Amino acid sequence: xxxxxxxxxxxxxxxxxxxxxxxxxxxxxxxxxxxxxxxxxxxxxxxxxxxxxxxxxxxxxxxxxxxxxxxxxxxxxxxxxxxxxxxxxxxxxxxxxxxxxxxxxxxxxxxxxxxxxxxxxxxxxxxxxxxxxxxxxxxxxxxxxxxxxxxxxxxxxxxxxxxxxxxxxxxxxxxxxxxxxxxxxxxxxxxxxxxxxxxxxxxxxxxxxxxxxxxxxxxxxxxxxxxxxxxxxxxxxxxxxxxxxxxxxxxxxxxxxxxxxxxxxxxxxxxxxxxxxxxxxxxxxxxxxxxxxxxxxxxxxxxxxxxxxxxxxxxxxxxxxxxxxxxxxxxxxxxxxxxxxxxxxxxxxxxxxxxxxxxxxxxxxxxxxxxxxxxxxxxxxxxxxxxxxxxxxxxx
Ligand code: HEM
Numbered sequence: 001x002x003x004x005x006x007x008x009x010x011x012x013x014x015x016x017x018x019x020x021x022x023x024x025x026x027x028x029x030x031x032x033x034x035x036x037x038x039x040x041x042x043x044x045x046x047x048x049x050x051x052x053x054x055x056x057x058x059x060x061x062x063x064x065x066x067x068x069x070x071x072x073x074x075x076x077x078x079x080x081x082x083x084x085x086x087x088x089x090x091x092x093x094x095x096x097x098x099x100x101x102x103x104x105x106x107x108x109x110x111x112x113x114x115x116x117x118x119x120x121x122x123x124x125x126x127x128x129x130x131x132x133x134x135x136x137x138x139x140x141x142x143x144x145x146x147x148x149x150x151x152x153x154x155x156x157x158x159x160x161x162x163x164x165x166x167x168x169x170x171x172x173x174x175x176x177x178x179x180x181x182x183x184x185x186x187x188x189x190x191x192x193x194x195x196x197x198x199x200x201x202x203x204x205x206x207x208x209x210x211x212x213x214x215x216x217x218x219x220x221x222x223x224x225x226x227x228x229x230x231x232x233x234x235x236x237x238x239x240x241x242x243x244x245x246x247x248x249x250x251x252x253x254x255x256x257x258x259x260x261x262x263x264x265x266x267x268x269x270x271x272x273x274x275x276x277x278x279x280x281x282x283x284x285x286x287x288x289x290x291x292x293x294x295x296x297x298x299x300x301x302x303x304x305x306x307x308x309x310x311x312x313x314x315x316x317x318x319x320x321x322x323x324x325x326x327x328x329x330x331x332x333x334x335x336x337x338x339x340x341x342x343x344x345x346x347x348x349x350x351x352x353x354x355x356x357x358x359x360x361x362x363x364x365x366x367x368x369x370x371x372x373x374x375x376x377x378x379x380x381x382x383x384x385x386x387x388x389x390x391x392x393x394x395x396x
Contacts, residue, residue: 046307168380
């Protein structure tokens with residue numbers, strides 16, 4: 001339970017997790033950044049860090065901003081996620097992380113680079129022939145679903161696509177107690193049911209990340225329940241986040257024709273464009289930590305035992321750090337974005353996600369001169385992630 005603040009802590013009664021705010025959080029983030037280095041969110045009994053200069057150091061300071069009590073914003077989810085890599089501090093975290101790093105190390109992931117480039121080329125050829133398509137379903141989802149679910153090793157059956165919806169529910173389940181959180185319980189139950197029956201050594205595809213996880217159980221390096229939570233982390237963290245990052249970047253490129261021309265003229269700008277897309281529209285908007293002692297930030301003290309929201313989404317738009325933060329500029333190349341986290345929990349899937357995105361946008365830059373919106377995109381509110389549901393796009 002978080003301790004209500006005493007003294008100088010700025011407070012806000014903003015409904016940060018309401019539908020209206022989740023659909024467009026940026027003006028609220030700006031207001032919260034303006035209030036001070038830390039803000040007490042009265043409606044949720046949570047503290048929040050919203051400025052880049054405070055989010056970044058908190059991410060690397062696991063001794064004072066601990067993940068061990070879970071990174072969700074409600075106690076029930078944190079209990080259910082016991083054994084998840086996200087909710088651990090070193091030294092336990094190190095043993096489980098080794099399993100992820102082994103599977104996801106860039107050297108291994110680069111082996112699929114050729115497949116990604118080939119598939120991306122074929123995909124974009126087909127989309128160019130069609131002229132108009134859905135940027136989420138037809139463009140952003142393809143590689144994560146076809147390649148990443150294979151790498152993770154989930155059996156190739158008709159339940160595969162459902163993983164994506166369950167994963168979005170699982171993210172909602174991590175938000176503060178309330179309607180979104182409560183209504184997503186069935187998704188979490190379905191996901192766990194799927195994992196216990198399908199993510200088992202006998203059913204996972206041979207040579208997959210999943211098999212690496214179970215081999216670590218065999219060697220006694222992690223427990224069975226940690227293995228199950230590891231498979232859940234793959235299912236949740238590995239696919240929807242990448243789809244969100246790719247579709248948001250496509251949306252920003254389609255809305256900014258001068259920026260698309262830049263990428264088109266110089267495909268070397270693709271990596272910078274994807275980073276800028278992730279900066280503008282962080283697929284993971286926030287996770288929480290718990291303070292292990294009183295933490296002083298300038299003139300504000302966060303008490304020990306407080307649950308603190310670290311807002312990647314706001315830090316990435318902080319005008320104190322990024323000039324004109326709401327402008328999409330492919331040449332900004334924000335390699336210091338916190339979109340993939342930092343410190344011990346930094347995203348182990350970064351190389352894989354980046355490779356998928358680069359393959360897709362390179363294929364697009366080689367083949368498409370004009371890229372434009374063919375209608376308004378749609379999105380659903382989610383307490384943790386930010387992505388699009390549909391994105392009508394026209395290309396020539
Ligand atoms: C654009 C795509 C992605 C984004 C924006 C993203 C974002 C993040 C962020 C912000 C964290 C930090 C969590 C924290 O601070 O507590 C994280 C951790 C993690 N990500 Fe990613 N991620 C992406 C893709 C992937 C992929 C493709 C995979 C796996 C296939 C993956 C697996 C994980 C795992 C397992 C963790 C937990 C690591 C730990 O706690 O040590 N992510 N991700």
